[in-house]
Amino acid sequence: MDKADHFHHCKYFVLRKKRYCKMTVKLGEDYCGEHQKVDIKISGVPEDKVRIVCPLDKKHTCYAHKLEKHLKICNARAKATQPYLSEGINCGLNGMDVDDDGLDSYRLLSTFSVADIKETILKVNKIFDTIVSNVLSEKILSNNVVEEVIAKPEHGNKAKKHLIQNSSILGLLEEYNLIKPNTCYIEFGAGRGQLSFWIAQAVNPEDTSSVLLIERASPKHKKDNKLARNSDSIKRIRADISDIVLNKLDNVDKSDNVVGVTKHLCGVATDLALRCLGNAAQNKVAGGVFTFCCHHRPTLLDKTLEFDNFTN
Numbered sequence: 660m661d662k663a664d665h666f667h668h669c670k671y672f673v674l675r676k677k678r679y680c681k682m683t684v685k686l687g688e689d690y691c692g693e694h695q696k697v698d699i700k701i702s703g704v705p706e707d708k709v710r711i712v713c714p715l716d717k718k719h720t721c722y723a724h725k726l727e728k729h730l731k732i733c734n735a736r737a738k739a740t741q742p743y744l745s746e747g748i749n750c751g752l753n754g755m756d757v758d759d760d761g762l763d764s765y766r767l768l769s770t771f772s773v774a775d776i777k778e779t780i781l782k783v784n785k786i787f788d789t790i791v792s793n794v795l796s797e798k799i800l801s802n803n804v805v806e807e808v809i810a811k812p813e814h815g816n817k818a819k820k821h822l823i824q825n826s827s828i829l830g831l832l833e834e835y836n837l838i839k840p841n842t843c844y845i846e847f848g849a850g851r852g853q854l855s856f857w858i859a860q861a862v863n864p865e866d867t868s869s870v871l872l873i874e875r876a877s878p879k880h881k882k883d884n885k886l887a888r889n890s891d892s893i894k895r896i897r898a899d900i901s902d903i904v905l906n907k908l909d910n911v912d913k914s915d916n917v918v919g920v921t922k923h924l925c926g927v928a929t930d931l932a933l934r935c936l937g938n939a940a941q942n943k944v945a946g947g948v949f950t951f952c953c954h955h956r957p958t959l960l961d962k963t964l965e966f967d968n969f970t971n
């Protein structure tokens with residue numbers, strides 16, 4: 660038999676191109692590798708609108724033509740395969756009986772009486788005055804590396820604001836002696852990774868330190884991509900903070916110290932980050948600088964914050 664007889668063309672009709680797929684297929688098979696997975700039998704639906712159930716998790720769907728890309732980013736895949744993920748481990752629900760409804764239950768502010776809201780505001784103010792206000796002080800510091808950049812005229816107000824905040828956070832890390840050799844800096848909710856970028860600039864390259872960025876979204880223009888990736892010293896993990904087990908991460912394992920940092924992280928995620936650090940090997944946790952976000956996204960889970968094993 661001639662070699663060509665072993666192959667024929669894929670039977671998938673590409674609607675957009677008004678012709679069959681040109682990929683060759685082994686005898687006995689109908690579709691090429693790409694179209695085998697999709698095998699769409701729906702007619703009349705534009706090819707780029709067809710959604711299929713995700714093979715990793717029946718609870719959601721994805722575009723058939725984007726299946727390959729989806730499988731690389733699907734949260735179900737990450738949870739199933741990564742040894743450093745354990746679903747909900749940092750949610751603080753150990754032993755608590757919270758059902759699915761409980762996790763998502765909330766009431767609109769408008770459904771509470773004005774009297775109840777006023778009473779709650781008074782309570783919060785009282786707690787702040789008696790417990791919080793005397794332990795809080797304002798400390799705005801700076802870091803030379805970032806200050807040099809701030810001094811340049813090209814920055815707009817927004818960029819400058821973030822640079823000033825990064826400079827101050829680095830100043831605080833220095834003030835509290837948290838810049839030290841062989842340290843793993845973990846930025847929780849890193850966004851585009853600006854703070855991590857400046858930490859990487861500020862640490863001594865001979866320190867064998869590393870920066871770990873934890874972020875569940877995949878923002879564009881990641882600043883950490885601009886850092887020289889000579890080794891594993893810069894690592895971004897796309898995951899939810901609630902699922903991260905720090906002790907199972909190589910960067911943490913290899914380091915003598917672990918330092919947590921956040922910038923504009925919401926209250927809920929700050930709780931998760933504190934528990935995540937609290938669940939790490941305590942002899943390694945040197946401390947952290949947590950700077951919260953001005954916006955709030957509280958849920959019922961906020962109230963489960965446990966500081967018991969977080970002492971730094």
Ligand SMILES: C[S@@+](CC[C@H](N)C(=O)[O-])C[C@H]1O[C@@H](n2cnc3c(N)ncnc32)[C@H](O)[C@@H]1O
Nearest residue numbers: 848849850874875876898899900901922923928
């Ligand atoms: C307001 S942004 C701040 C981003 C960055 N740190 C900065 O200062 O520009 C908060 C970030 O935290 C991330 N985030 C919030 N909750 C998270 C969670 N539970 N797990 C992972 N990332 C989370 C969001 O996706 C978002 O990128």
Ligand SMILES: [Zn+2]
Nearest residue numbers: 669680691694
């Ligand atoms: Zn094909």
Ligand SMILES: [Zn+2]
Nearest residue numbers: 713715733735
């Ligand atoms: Zn999926």
Ligand SMILES: [Zn+2]
Nearest residue numbers: 923952953954
């Ligand atoms: Zn904010």
